[in-house]
Amino acid sequence: MEKRESFKSSFGLFAAAVGSAVGLGNIWRFPYITGMNGGAAFILVYLICVAIIGLPVLLSEFIIGREGKSNPIDSFKNLMPKGKWYISGILGVMAAFLILSFYSVIAGWTLEYMIKAIGNQFAGKDVNQIDAMFGDFISNPIRPIFWQFIILSLTCYIVASGVEKGIEKYSSLLVPALIVIIIILDIRALTLPGASEGLSFLFKPDFSKVNGKVILDALGHSFFSLSLGAGTMITYGSYIKNNERLGSSALNIAIADTLIAILAGIAIFPVVFAFGIEPDNGPGLVFITLPNVFPKIPGGYIFGILFFLLLALAALTSTISMLEVVVAFGVDRFKASRERVAIISTILIFIVGIFASLSQGVLGHISFLGTDFLDFLDKLTANYFMTAGSLITILFVGWKLDRKITDRQLTNEGMLDIGYVDTFYFVAKYISPIAIILVFLASVGII
Ligand code: PFF
Numbered sequence: 491m492e493k494r495e496s497f498k499s500s501f502g503l504f505a506a507a508v509g510s511a512v513g514l515g516n517i518w519r520f521p522y523i524t525g526m527n528g529g530a531a532f533i534l535v536y537l538i539c540v541a542i543i544g545l546p547v548l549l550s551e552f553i554i555g556r557e558g559k560s561n562p563i564d565s566f567k568n569l570m571p572k573g574k575w576y577i578s579g580i581l582g583v584m585a586a587f588l589i590l591s592f593y594s595v596i597a598g599w600t601l602e603y604m605i606k607a608i609g610n611q612f613a614g615k616d617v618n619q620i621d622a623m624f625g626d627f628i629s630n631p632i633r634p635i636f637w638q639f640i641i642l643s644l645t646c647y648i649v650a651s652g653v654e655k656g657i658e659k660y661s662s663l664l665v666p667a668l669i670v671i672i673i674i675l676d677i678r679a680l681t682l683p684g685a686s687e688g689l690s691f692l693f694k695p696d697f698s699k700v701n702g703k704v705i706l707d708a709l710g711h712s713f714f715s716l717s718l719g720a721g722t723m724i725t726y727g728s729y730i731k732n733n734e735r736l737g738s739s740a741l742n743i744a745i746a747d748t749l750i751a752i753l754a755g756i757a758i759f760p761v762v763f764a765f766g767i768e769p770d771n772g773p774g775l776v777f778i779t780l781p782n783v784f785p786k787i788p789g790g791y792i793f794g795i796l797f798f799l800l801l802a803l804a805a806l807t808s809t810i811s812m813l814e815v816v817v818a819f820g821v822d823r824f825k826a827s828r829e830r831v832a833i834i835s836t837i838l839i840f841i842v843g844i845f846a847s848l849s850q851g852v853l854g855h856i857s858f859l860g861t862d863f864l865d866f867l868d869k870l871t872a873n874y875f876m877t878a879g880s881l882i883t884i885l886f887v888g889w890k891l892d893r894k895i896t897d898r899q900l901t902n903e904g905m906l907d908i909g910y911v912d913t914f915y916f917v918a919k920y921i922s923p924i925a926i927i928l929v930f931l932a933s934v935g936i937i
Contacts, residue, residue: 495653502658509661509807511747520751525769528699544712550887555727561819562721578882582721585875586815591842597805598637604798629851650832675757688760719876721815888918
């Protein structure tokens with residue numbers, strides 16, 4: 491059997507996984523759902539969700555990947571030839587495919603906005619004009635598709651270049667770059683007059699805002715943000731070398747992902763508050779509110795460009811991980827070359843993605859369960875595929891997988907002395923599945 495590719499260094503593994511986790515979810519979605527759900531109280535609930543659900547699922551995906559040594563579907567099959575546990579892998583591959591088809595649309599928007607920022611197109615416009623500019627752009631039948639094509643082509647190129655020479659290499663460059671950019675933006679935001687109001691919104695919890703919906707949003711977002719239930723971390727897990735520590739890797743990744751989301755909030759809220767704008771503008775926070783205020787702050791021209799560059803880089807390291815799930819599956823299944831599978835998968839994803847893009851304009855009248863196609867794909871994957879995939883994954887590790895295998899994976903064949911194995915089991919067996927089921931039932935409206 492051909493030797494499976496692997497991440498060469500610990501940093502490469504960290505960068506690739508953080509690259510997957512850190513994306514539009516952190517820099518676009520996290521700040522706006524925090525804004526809509528009352529700030530700090532939401533963040534606190536989110537942290538709890540990451541700790542008791544996100545982290546155990548992430549670790550479980552790594553265990554399944556490194557032990558199963560294959561794409562998400564075959565990893566499950568290798569570990570449990572009988573039974574239907576591999577359905578979780580099928581859901582993961584489908585989720586990765588579908589998420590990429592709409593995520594690449596929004597990733598494309600960030601490129602357009604970077605170019606707009608370079609062309610200084612936000613200057614001298616009021617918020618209504620910027621709002622109209624956004625509407626005109628996303629409903630345009632050509633431009634967003636052009637940018638989507640660019641994002642998908644870059645993604646395809648990197649994935650086709652291989653695990654070490656593509657994913658690891660580019661993630662190791664892009665992830666540090668995005669951390670540097672975010673810190674520069676934070677310094678700018680924190681030195682604005684009135685920054686403290688934005689900060690207290692982020693860090694002073696108001697528990698009267700916490701209700702069922704807030705908890706639901708926090709949980710759903712923790713899956714999305716850590717790229718769980720989409721096969722990504724199983725696929726990346728299959729490239730982790732035997733001497734890496736799965737537990738501390740998973741912990742570091744979850745911490746980095748959360749920190750970067752909070753740093754994104756620090757870059758955004760002081761700016762928003764400094765101009766007395768309400769932070770609850772929803773998805774428009776990044777594409778309407780910020781372009782409105784950037785021209786008004788000192789150095790805003792440069793910071794605007796950097797901000798959209800940050801979004802684009804963050805999106806790219808995530809799209810890579812989604813395509814890799816589909817490609818890893820295709821290569822194993824069809825025994826075809828990585829390049830070939832990457833190109834064919836990208837074309838198929840692009841075709842679905844074109845409809846997602848057009849659903850913001852000319853095809854906007856076609857409704858899927860009461861919403862447009864892009865939004866439908868988002869809800870379908872986040873509420874159903876990722877949740878169900880994560881649930882099956884944690885149930886599998888908690889109840890089905892031979893405990894010896896899990897122990898071996900966590901302790902690197904007994905080489906590591908770790909104290910959290912029993913806690914992990916308890917959480918994986920009871921806490922995480924119950925929490926996921928509750929959230930799932932609530933999200934489909936049963937409770
Ligand atoms: N974690 C990414 C983000 O926060 O933007 C989104 C994502 C990446 C979801 C990869 C699913 C996935 F497989």
